[in-house]
Amino acid sequence: MRTPSRRRPPRATLALAAAGTLLAPLLSGCWTGAGGAGSGGDSLNVLMVNNPQMTDLQKLTAAHFTKDTGIKVNFTVLPENDVRDKISQDFANQAGQYDVATLSNYEIPIYARNGWLREMDSYVAEDPGYDERDILAPMRESLTADDGRLYGQPFYGESSFLMYRKDVFAKAGLTMPERPTWTQVAELAAKADGAEPGMKGICLRGLPGWGEVMAPLTTVVNTFGGTWFDQDWKARLDSPEFGKAVKFYVDLVREHGESGAAQSGFAECLNNMTQGKVAMWYDATSAAGSLEAANSPVKGDMGYAPAPVERTRTSGWLYTWAWGIQKASRNTDKAWQFVSWASGKEYEQLVGEEIGWSNVPAGKRASTYANAAYRAEASAFQERTKEAIEGARPHDPGVQPRPAPGIQFVGIPEFTDLGTKVSQEISAAIAGRQSVESALKKAQRLAERISEEYEGR
Incomplete structure (x- = not known):
């Protein structure tokens, strides 16, 4: 093992340096967040990437999730590089401007380690209809932090x-x-x-x-x-x-x-x-x-x-765009309601019926690959996809x-x-x-x- 030429800093310092490296491009200038002015009451702020599956979600939310729960969702939708920057700013500062954001299985364990995310095990335990065991095992594991707790739920996955x-x-x-x-x-x-x-x-x-x-x-x-x-x-x-x-x-x-x-x-x-x-x-x-x-x-x-x-x-490989709840959110219970709906079985059924089965945000649930309508639409590749994810x-x-x-x-x-x-x-x-x-x-x-x-x- 090669010995560094200078004395190694304390581990706490290293942790801060690691977080700083992740955020260096973002924090080198002036941050113009909302100073903690986030959502509240019956309103949620959701920040997400502008992929097609997310824009479908945006179209369906008011007529279904909001209608059923009374919770209004304010979406901010940005290209991938921009959304990563904005999420890093808000979550690192724990500004609380956004309750929920799309994060990948790369960021979620790091954000959890830094104390920026709300754990989800307690919500899963009280929400048996969500059926966490239906989530493909590699996806669950990739969104689990060092402390053994879940900090994200997949919206869709891929290999x-x-x-x-x-x-x-x-x-x-x-x-x-x-x-x-x-x-x-x-x-x-x-x-x-x-x-x-x-x-x-x-x-x-x-x-x-x-x-x-x-x-x-x-x-x-x-x-x-x-x-x-x-x-x-x-x-x-x-x-x-x-x-x-x-x-x-x-x-x-x-x-x-x-x-x-x-x-x-x-x-x-x-x-x-x-x-x-x-x-x-x-x-x-x-x-x-x-x-x-x-x-x-x-x-x-x-x-x-x-x-x-x-x-x-x-x-x-293994990749997922998943939902993370900011720890500083003042609306974590309602944030979980949104996450549970957006990553649930019923939402996939809704997309299939209203938009088309080829648009279903797949790659995360075993039940998707047992759905006859989805299997028929995705017959050319669905078995290979599931096999690839499960083998990752x-x-x-x-x-x-x-x-x-x-x-x-x-x-x-x-x-x-x-x-x-x-x-x-x-x-x-x-x-x-x-x-x-x-x-x-x-x-x-x-x-x-x-x-x-x-x-x-």
């Missing part, structure tokens, strides 16, 4: 899998293995490259961002035997396994991937897939709903296979013990900054502006700064 054009494979005489390895995927990408005019073999994210290129790439690192940090917090981005995984990913997307890969994220790959520009795509299971939508040009032509592996049994291993995603949970991220506050900076180096390698070796040398130095704070803890 990752491999999507491919069945019709293109059939014409080219290609067969997708039942459980493909990355080696097999690379071979298929080479053969599918050019199968149709202008078609590339595969789409993989290359866009900088800890939640963009680093999400799929980290699952590849895991299954190739690499890890960001070993169990003693030693940075391992310079390990042979990490290097092999990154070189494989970069080479694959450069040789057989989409054009402009260094600027391609989820949205760009979705467009490439629907427009027939790629034969395969490895990404979030939630993408399948768009690919199988009524207006999708590739509806019915898609096949779905598990996330490719090399040395691990599974490699799919956030506490054991690789071949060695880890010091923090997470599959496509490391569950520490500093990862937002570290992951983003490393992603910029990887993206530069995908763009051909530097070698993988050069990118990882810089990335290792960045990770070693985190090691200095965490080693020996």
Whole structure:
């Protein structure tokens, strides 16, 4: 173990530093919150990301939840980066302006550790109709903090899998293995490259961002035997396994991937897939709903296979947009009523009947996958999605013990900054502006700064 060159600060100081790292981009300027002026009485303030499932919720709330409970819900809906910033400001300051917010399984354990969230076990115990045991186990576990208590309820969940054009494979005489390895995927990408005019073999994210290129790439690192940090917090981005995984990913997307890969994220790959520009795509299971939508040009032509592996049994990630209740809220009981409704079985039924079963915020409840109407609408991918989520291993995603949970991220506050900076180096390698070796040398130095704070803890 490498010894830091300076005396390690007390653990309490480290905790504050970690929170500060998470919030540094937000608190470096003047915060203009409401100074504690939040909701009250029969009113709730909810801050959420502007994903389609959330906008459906916004449309249905007044006519159903408010009508039944008398509780008015004031929504603030923002793009992902903006909503994360605003949530961090309000919850870190415990300003109480927002009662409920959408948080992921990355933030919830960190926020709970910092005392920013209201625990939910007591509400679950008094609300048997909510049926907590129906929530898929990986989702429950990912929203449980170090103290063993729940601090979030999932609105929808996802893992990752491999999507491919069945019709293109059939014409080219290609067969997708039942459980493909990355080696097999690379071979298929080479053969599918050019199968149709202008078609590339595969789409993989290359866009900088800890939640963009680093999400799929980290699952590849895991299954190739690499890890960001070993169990003693030693940075391992310079390990042979990490290097092999990154070189494989970069080479694959450069040789057989989409054009402009260094600027391609989820949205760009979705467009490439629907427009027939790629034969395969490895990404979030939630993408399948768009690919199988009524207006999708590739509806019915898609096949779905598990996330490719090399040395691990599974490699799919685990992610959920979930509801968290701010501890400073003056309306926590009514906030739970909203959370219970928005994440409950009845809400899914409501979406299916009023908007369409393909729009159901799935990926969180076992009962969803037993619902005949949902199964019929999502028959092409629903079993694969459920299998991927249930097979996700956030506490054991690789071949060695880890010091923090997470599959496509490391569950520490500093990862937002570290992951983003490393992603910029990887993206530069995908763009051909530097070698993988050069990118990882810089990335290792960045990770070693985190090691200095965490080693020996």
